[in-house]
Amino acid sequence: MNAAAERPVILTGDRTTGPLHLGHYVGSLKNRVRLQDTHRQFLLLADMQALTDHAHDPDRVCRNVVEVALDYLAVGIDPEKTIICVQSGLPALAELTMLYLNFVTVARLERNPTIKEEIRARGFGRDIPAGFLCYPVAQAADITAFKATVVPVGEDQAPLIEQTNEIVRRVNRQIGRDVLVEAEAVIPRVGRLPGIDGKAKMSKSQGNAILLSSSPDEIRQAVQRMYTDPNHLRASDPGTVEGNVVFTYLDAFDEDEAAVAELKARYRRGGLGDMEVKRRLEAVLQDLLAPIRERRAAYARDPAYVLDVLRQGTGRARAVTEATLQEVRAGLGLFRLDRPVLQAS
């Protein structure tokens, strides 16, 4: 336990708006399974953050707490090594957010490029929920509460870590010493996996995702529908590999790099049909997802265990986040109901 405490602390997690898919697997889950052996890793099921743009569908947010937890366990996140916790079970995060909101200006939040882009993408227009504008501050509370120094983020999210570190510096300056620690954004080497339709973002709601819980049939159908080279009409035609989703996925999932290189060469020359490439990809994906799906189903049959994992993880996370909150409160000099001596006028 002491050795674990000296490891670098990593905070990561997912908004609980839907079950996870292959994009999450490549972009983060695989990495997390590896990092749990070298880091003190906290995985946050971010249901409170999910509410900032799903306030009108809290059922979905709640339901997916368990779905995402099942995905974690299914890919090999080990609750003995990684602390899996539920954000809404950590009240210290709300209290830290309220304190930090006083150290950030509205103008600064509105300038945040990630927020600007997300506001545009969600079509909020002028009707941005206040919670959404403030979510980078809530995220700063998450990161700092765990004293995380390593935060894996997508490349478009680096400004969120910058915002966190600004808050860290301001709060530390007010306190007069370094109670909070700055975090480093780690951007994964693997780029974002496109959807099966070739669109940049894989997303369940766009219907272009392969979920980790997909059935063999769903996997087969998804691969069949996969975007390839629209000009590659006959097997004998030369085809293009770049932007061809089937090859992008082979690059991401097929461990036999030499075989993939060979296929690419044949495809470019002409003489290799889409069906043959898709058959190979399907086999790779079925092999990858079969054990994940099986483990997922097994955990789903044992809800008491899953709930226990979340309870225990959240309990451990509560101790860590409460300790940070108390340090910040004491550092700022908030009123202490438990103080032994009262200095009155």
Place this chain on the structure above:
Amino acid sequence: MNAAAERPVILTGDRTTGPLHLGHYVGSLKNRVRLQDTHRQFLLLADMQALTDHAHDPDRVCRNVVEVALDYLAVGIDPEKTIICVQSGLPALAELTMLYLNFVTVARLERNPTIKEEIRARGFGRDIPAGFLCYPVAQAADITAFKATVVPVGEDQAPLIEQTNEIVRRVNRQIGRDVLVEAEAVIPRVGRLPGIDGKAKMSKSQGNAILLSSSPDEIRQAVQRMYTDPNHLRASDPGTVEGNVVFTYLDAFDEDEAAVAELKARYRRGGLGDMEVKRRLEAVLQDLLAPIRERRAAYARDPAYVLDVLRQGTGRARAVTEATLQEVRAGLGLFRLDRPVLQAS
């Protein structure tokens, strides 16, 4: 206790940025002492709200938690009848605020006339702390957490209650039943007491206030400096009563209305000097403040008692606010770590 629970619930309180003065006495404290016999009254020492524009002086905010509590006890707030509680000791308020922020748009907060005016008055310009913009939401959390139906506010603050009730309706609509209750703004009949310099706002920082803890000398000097009729140079001159602070204070504090009416008539006719009116006002204020100052000093000598009042009051308030939070969480359908059965896919 059951009878008390059926009384209308009133939430009121003060930002802990300085000790209270005569303006508070006339505008709210006197009323609160009366209301504690007919209402279930919660008095909130709003240190978290004070931080929204005093984040760089948390010491002041902390120190004044006790100062304001002493003022409450000194004027006759009875902790057996009124629950005195410290805002930062009630984490449910932060959690409710985080939830409510998702039900209010940024544009709506920016349109709030009270906020607009306060932003102007504080000279924030573009550098509004996010916490300040969001404080009406935090205030909605305060009011609804206690299920207060009566909220005394200054006339310029009625829009804050409107904002609260909007949140109440939105959250209830999302939940599908009336978990939260709407509150009514009660605007006190007595207008705002001017400062001794005749300015509309009495405020310690402007040096135009008479604190409840003022010494006899400070009271005497304040009355001497008091703004009267600048054209009333000799006792024999006719004088003006309107806008003459000495008479405004006599109206507010002298219980012998007939005598005050008689003095006004003499002042208007000519033949009554400022000194004589001031002597009368000073006597009235010394009589009013002497027992308050004495009780205040006695409580200040017993800090353990004061701390105990705050601990007990905050404990009782915690139970009430936590209960409301749990109702809102359950109503919205947030994930429950304590749920007995887990429904997994």
